Amino acid sequence: MSPEILFRALSDETRLRCVMLVLQHGELCVCKLTEALNLSQPKISRHLATLKAARVLQDRREGVWVHYRLHAQLPAWALTVLQQTLCGIQAQEPFLSDSLHLKNVPDNSSLCSITE
Amino acid sequence: MSPEILFRALSDETRLRCVMLVLQHGELCVCKLTEALNLSQPKISRHLATLKAARVLQDRREGVWVHYRLHAQLPAWALTVLQQTLCGIQAQEPFLSDSLHLKNVPDNSSLCSITE
DNA sequence: TACTAATATATGCTTATCCGTATATAAAGA
């Protein structure tokens, strides 16, 4: 993991929003991110693929659902960077709205929520 | 300062190398960075301009020399991100070589060194 | 097997970004 790979992965707002939500919640499936960010599914999926390729996130399939979490081998410094970033920006938009919105995603919106 | 602006600024290796050296040394002029990184002056200058536009760095002219330092209004979280990144990568290439190389830039290579 | 739901990927288009080379600009000194 080189630093510019991490920073490039985080340099897109959609990707950053995904990572910040995953950082706060431990693990999230695509459908949750899609609803929380109110963006199209292909767009979310594409950005998640980029994050996965950069080894920032890793995925886990559970039936039709795919959950994403921070990569198990993310270096400590990179994790600290993410945490410090969250501390600095969680009260900013769109990150504040994202978190509130995620909390409001109804559990019956997707069956994946029951198992999370 | 939004996070993706910071991360975009850092997503290029040349720019990241510049910022890491500036972070370690407080203030550096273009000629020092150009020699330490062993890259062309226009390339360094262009990247410094990008960092300045993103308000990651600020500059100060002293005669024919221009010195760059971290921007005075860099948010605390952003500074912490930079510091943690340095902690994590300073022993990696090319950052390790950059620092060693900077130490070896002879003082008589440029008159700017005398005043620094 | 067919159908449905969730997700990943392809396509074509537009815009952004980086590069080396050349040169413009700013500053200093004769």
Next chain:
DNA sequence: TCTTTATATACGGATAAGCATATATTAGTA
């Protein structure tokens, strides 16, 4: 004013990256 030095910027080219839309792929169920 002219010359030199340091730095900034312009230019043209190549490549990367993001987007919406469409559709392929995977998993589960009837």
